[in-house]
């Protein structure tokens with residue numbers, strides 16, 4: 471009976487096919503993972519889609535092919551998304567690659583991914599990092615955004631996209647990665663306590679008030 475269960479990481483689609491999502495922290499993909507994805511897509515007939523959240527989706531897999539693909543991806547060390555958790559931040563390229571950048575972004579993106587990506591949280595928390603206020607990674611329109619300025623990162627809270635998009639509120643500045651990690655962990659805890667499935671951070675802010683939320687998450 472157990473062998474008929476859909477394994478974690480294999481997502482049934484409405485059209486009867488299966489999908490797999492591969493995380494790409496900082497929007498980067500290791501060459502050996504890319505090789506594995508290319509080979510699997512070619513051999514098993516999958517479509518490869520680059521998502522707006524800087525992940526790679528393999529689409530149009532049959533169930534058997536999906537299970538085979540999961541095994542091959544795991545063997546290649548590909549970080550397949552298998553649970554509802556905070557997931558990877560969306561990160562712009564930052565210093566030294568962008569001439570407008572005021573901050574380097576990959577190390578903060580790595581820190582947040584390494585420290586916080588597997589924290590289980592009922593609703594989704596979207597996190598983004600940008601190297602300057604241009605916010606190319608939409609760090610001003612996510613639940614928790616870090617926006618590079620000369621003296622560190624501005625922290626923005628409660629933004630979101632959707633049919634009625636909203637810009638987050640600036641709640642302060644940080645200068646270390648550790649502070650960013652503490653804020654994200656505290657936010658996940660608060661979020662899990664205060665909201666139901668499918669709710670979003672801006673509703674928590676409306677309910678508690680921005681000052682109370684800041685008091686509960688600031689390091």
Ligand code: SF4
Pocket residue numbers: 562563564565568569570571572600601602603604605606607
């Ligand atoms: S947000 Fe700033 S640093 Fe990042 S890619 Fe855009 S312009 Fe460059």
